[in-house]
Amino acid sequence: MSIKEIKAQDLIPQKFIDEKVLEINNTVQDGTAINALSGGVDSSAVTMLGHKALGNRLKTYFIDNGIMREEEPQKIVLLFKRMGVNVELLDAKDEFFAALKGVTDPEQKREAITQTFYKKVFGRLVKESGSKYLLQGTILTDVDETKAGIKRQHNVFEQLGIDPQETFGYKILEPLVQIRKDGVRKVAQALGLPDAIFKRMPFPGPALSARVIGEATPERIKLVRQATVITEEELLDCDAFQYMAILHEDRVTGMRNGKRDFGLQIEIRCWDSVDARTATPTQLPFSTLQKLSNRITTEVPGVVSVTYNIATKPPSTIEAI
Numbered sequence: 252m253s254i255k256e257i258k259a260q261d262l263i264p265q266k267f268i269d270e271k272v273l274e275i276n277n278t279v280q281d282g283t284a285i286n287a288l289s290g291g292v293d294s295s296a297v298t299m300l301g302h303k304a305l306g307n308r309l310k311t312y313f314i315d316n317g318i319m320r321e322e323e324p325q326k327i328v329l330l331f332k333r334m335g336v337n338v339e340l341l342d343a344k345d346e347f348f349a350a351l352k353g354v355t356d357p358e359q360k361r362e363a364i365t366q367t368f369y370k371k372v373f374g375r376l377v378k379e380s381g382s383k384y385l386l387q388g389t390i391l392t393d394v395d396e397t398k399a400g401i402k403r404q405h406n407v408f409e410q411l412g413i414d415p416q417e418t419f420g421y422k423i424l425e426p427l428v429q430i431r432k433d434g435v436r437k438v439a440q441a442l443g444l445p446d447a448i449f450k451r452m453p454f455p456g457p458a459l460s461a462r463v464i465g466e467a468t469p470e471r472i473k474l475v476r477q478a479t480v481i482t483e484e485e486l487l488d489c490d491a492f493q494y495m496a497i498l499h500e501d502r503v504t505g506m507r508n509g510k511r512d513f514g515l516q517i518e519i520r521c522w523d524s525v526d527a528r529t530a531t532p533t534q535l536p537f538s539t540l541q542k543l544s545n546r547i548t549t550e551v552p553g554v555v556s557v558t559y560n561i562a563t564k565p566p567s568t569i570e571a572i
């Protein structure tokens with residue numbers, strides 16, 4: 252079935268919201284639905300739409316996979332609570348780290364996270380909830396990229412060879428599937444979500460595990476999380492499309508307190524881009540880079556080297572894995 256696109260310039264957010272709320276209501280009727288919130292703009296918009304339509308009959312979970320940024324799960328749950336939406340925080344850290352244990356290949360890491368989320372943690376929740384409907388924030392770009400074979404992680408059920416109706420006994424509702432990111436941002440704003448959500452910088456699904464080269468152990472995730480806090484604080488006002496800290500696998504010789512310290516390397520990337528398809532490194536002031544380096548080598552244990560990526564995409568990509 253072909254999907255009828257609604258372009259951002261033709262989108263009337265309030266009309267779209269009213270229509271989708273009605274559609275969700277007509278489908279779920281007096282039943283219940285379930286969804287997972289990550290704090291990204293798509294899942295946030297879906298949560299608000301579902302909440303408007305179903306109130307407490309929508310059960311929303313935030314699954315803490317252990318690879319989010321500092322305090323991210325707690326901050327997002329609180330933000331929604333303030334908007335009157337109850338979100339249950341589920342600690343699944345151990346399960347995700349168990350799946351990531353010993354995995355070093357980038358694609359296998361993504362696969363481990365996808366499988367753990369859908370087949371184990373969320374699959375279990377849906378079964379237990381007895382809900383017949385799952386709300387999901389799939390957007391039109393996800394469908395296009397899936398069809399083109401660019402991204403593996405979207406429409407995952409289909410790609411995992413699972414028919415959700417048959418396997419789990421539920422149906423997936425995708426209220427955002429006719430629009431793209433620019434449309435979702437308009438809808439999210441009209442739904443009353445704050446700037447922090449509808450203008451949110453892109454962040455990958457595999458979260459900080461995409462920012463660790465090699466195995467994503469709890470210890471290494473903690474290190475990159477600390478470097479991420481510093482990077483996001485120092486680059487907050489730089490107007491770039493996306494910025495990040497990456498923990499490398501190779502160690503390099505450094506010195507601390509007059510002694511040799513065979514230490515860790517952090518790479519900073521900061522990108523100017525419109526749609527992430529091509530990107531150029533932001534020409535950050537050297538003083539900003541120096542401040543980043545001083546803070547990271549002082550505040551993140553064991554780091555002796557901080558580099559700034561100056562290659563463009565292509566041939567680079569935005570993320571390092």
Ligand code: XMP
Pocket residue numbers: 361404453454455456457461493527564567568569570571
């Ligand atoms: P790349 O690294 O392919 O990234 O140049 C392009 C944009 O996509 C984000 N990205 C991901 N998002 N799952 C996601 O949801 C992923 O596996 C993934 N890998 C990259 C990246 O942050 C950038 O905005």
